[in-house]
Amino acid sequence: MNIQDNYSWEIETDIGNIYNSGNTFDGKVIRISFIPKKLLLPRHDIIFTTFDFKKRFGRGFVKQSIGLKEYLHCVITDKFRFYLKSSNGSTLIVDKNFELYI
Amino acid sequence: MSAVIKIFEMSASLSGTDKTSSTARFKLADNALANVSDPLTIPSSGVVVSYSKQVRVYCATAPSIYIDNLLAYSDGTNSFGAGISVTASNYSASCGNPHVFVANHRSTLTASYNLFGMVAGTPIDLDAIHTASVNATGFCGDILVMHMIVDNTAAPGALGTETLTIGYDEV
Numbered sequence: 085m086n087i088q089d090n091y092s093w094e095i096e097t098d099i100g101n102i103y104n105s106g107n108t109f110d111g112k113v114i115r116i117s118f119i120p121k122k123l124l125l126p127r128h129d130i131i132f133t134t135f136d137f138k139k140r141f142g143r144g145f146v147k148q149s150i151g152l153k154e155y156l157h158c159v160i161t162d163k164f165r166f167y168l169k170s171s172n173g174s175t176l177i178v179d180k181n182f183e184l185y186i
Numbered sequence: 187m188s189a190v191i192k193i194f195e196m197s198a199s200l201s202g203t204d205k206t207s208s209t210a211r212f213k214l215a216d217n218a219l220a221n222v223s224d225p226l227t228i229p230s231s232g233v234v235v236s237y238s239k240q241v242r243v244y245c246a247t248a249p250s251i252y253i254d255n256l257l258a259y260s261d262g263t264n265s266f267g268a269g270i271s272v273t274a275s276n277y278s279a280s281c282g283n284p285h286v287f288v289a290n291h292r293s294t295l296t297a298s299y300n301l302f303g304m305v306a307g308t309p310i311d312l313d314a315i316h317t318a319s320v321n322a323t324g325f326c327g328d329i330l331v332m333h334m335i336v337d338n339t340a341a342p343g344a345l346g347t348e349t350l351t352i353g354y355d356e357v
Contacts, residue, residue: 088188142356149209185306
């Protein structure tokens with residue numbers, strides 16, 4: 085399995101819609117989940133309560149002679165930014181404007 | 187499914203060679219072979235400039251929507267030793283016409299960066315010229331042109347490897 089496919093994601097909005105692709109969502113996002121597709125990786129759920137969803141994207145790092153070294157899932161909210169490393173399931177919560185490159 | 191991004195070496199060939207999992211070697215020949223032929227020589231004075239290594243991002247599996255924010259950077263440490271530097275540019279006007287592949291390119295880049303000065307916080311923007319949205323398979327982003335420059339203070343011998351990192355955002 086490619087490292088970028090170690091996790092799938094799922095977004096739920098307040099009108100009950102569930103999305104796992106695209107970047108426009110009807111309603112207000114109330115949950116985003118990162119669901120491991122590989123054994124021994126943790127699941128992560130962000131429940132939007134006192135903060136609002138802004139954007140979701142992935143960020144890949146291809147190292148020449150090594151290949152895809154890491155793939156981050158990123159969620160931007162109005163209060164913080166969430167990064168998930170696909171390789172090992174670890175997470176980092178940082179300032180909403182912080183760009184992580186590794 | 188997420189996009190699959192590869193690094194292609196364009197040296198001598200516009201169609202390129204997949205170097206995602208293998209190395210590129212600076213040399214005195216315009217080809218993508220990472221062998222011991224045509225090594226760079228240490229000059230008695232002045233500098234010797236390698237033939238260019240030109241790399242470009244190749245999208246092997248298309249993203250569900252698009253990828254953007256293509257960039258390139260090094261680890262910031264030049265382990266090649268004294269007297270050896272690597273310059274890089276995505277501004278292809280420095281070797282002919284803007285964003286045009288040029289074979290047998292060996293002249294010094296005029297709009298270039300020290301590759302080891304380009305780190306994660308200050309990367310080379312690889313979609314500065316080729317700004318089209320990447321939503322299909324094929325080459326994308328700017329061609330990154332690199333030269334190794336050797337001066338007379340360099341020590342002889344084979345060099346170790348350095349790692350070029352390509353970053354991208356996927357929606």
